[in-house]
Amino acid sequence: MDRRPFIGVSTYLVDASWSDWxxxxxxxxxxxxxxxxxxxxGIAVLLPPDAPERAPEVLARLDALVIAGGPDLDPAYxxxxxxxxxxxxxxxRDVWEAALIRAALAAGIPLLGICRGMQVLNVVCGGTLLQHLPDVVSPDVHGGSPGKYGEHAVRPVPGTLLGGLLPESELTVPTFHHQAVDRLGDGLRVSAHAPDGTIEAVEGPGFTLGVQWHPEQGEDLRVMQALVRAATAARTMPLEAVEAMGAVVLG
Structure with missing residues (x-):
């Protein structure tokens, strides 16, 4: 029986308290x-920040990559x-996740960016971000409230990867973000919008997908199930082949 695919998930770096610590x-x-x-x-494998030049070696041991949500990307990038x-x-985390995305794109490894992850994908591909969506969208329905996700509608674009996964003309999704894609990155196309025009999903070659909402906070598994299927079909490149590509770093 084929093993379940290993799905790398990027992590937060934070100060935390537990027990006596x-x-x-x-x-x-x-x-x-x-x-x-x-x-x-799938089987989740957590990926704490590491030296960016190690990203290809890390991905050689995985079948797919998820870049999780979190704090804003430094706009200097x-x-x-x-x-x-x-x-x-x-x-x-900024440098590490950018290196992971570059390595995944170079190797053709299935990739899903969630919220911040979609934004980092867009920037790695040469795009830019709207740094504070309430400045341009009113009323703002994207941000939720402190400690609580909001909800709003998204409209998948027919004929895209996402449109095939989510064929509804409109669906309601969990959301919590104040930034969004502005200029689209090279090689990407828009695959969903919010009713106010905000870009809610982008995709690239193979299984390269970014969603601005938080599917992990809902009950709809279709996006992740598709990533798992793509990971099962593709598997990873041999380690030697990935290492031959050389170090991948944030430019």
């Missing part, structure tokens, strides 16, 4: 991500000054 640095990700992978037929509402506090 207080404010210790940890690498973690909300359990909804790992449950999302597990309930869709797409050539903009920081907006007063942009929260940048994870430089190691």
């Amino acid at each position: 207080r404010d210790r640095p940890v690498a973690l990700v909300p359990d909804r991500y790992t449950a999302y992978v597990r309930n869709s037929g 797409y050539g903009q000054p920081r907006h007063p509402r942009t929260e940048v506090d994870s430089p190691e």
Whole structure:
């Protein structure tokens, strides 16, 4: 019997407290991500930030990659000054996730970016971000409330990868974001919008997909199940082939 595919999931770097320990640095990700992978037929493998040149070697041992949500990407990576509402506090994660995405794109490894993950994908491909969506969209329905996800409609684009996975003309999704894609990255196309015009999904060659919402917070497994199927079909490249591509770093 074929093994279940290993799905790498990027992690947060935060200070956390537990038992007798207080404010210790940890690498973690909300359990909804790992449950999302597990309930869709995959095995979640957590990926704490590492040296970016090791990204190809890491991906050689995985079957697919998920870039999780989290804090804002440093706008210096797409050539903009920081907006007063942009929260940048994870430089190691910025570099590491960009390296993972570059390595996944180079190797053709199935890739899913969720919320921040979609934004990093767009920037790695040369795109830019709207740093504070409420400045341009009113009323803002994307941000939820402190500690609570919101909901809004998205409209998949027919004829796209996402449109095939989610064939409804409109569906309601869990959401929590204040940034969004502005200029689309090279090689990507839009595969869903919100009713207010905000780009809600992008996709690229093979199984390269980014969604702006948080599917792991809902009950709909179709996007992750599709990633697991793609990972099962593709598997990983041999380690020697990936290492031959050389180090992949954030430019």
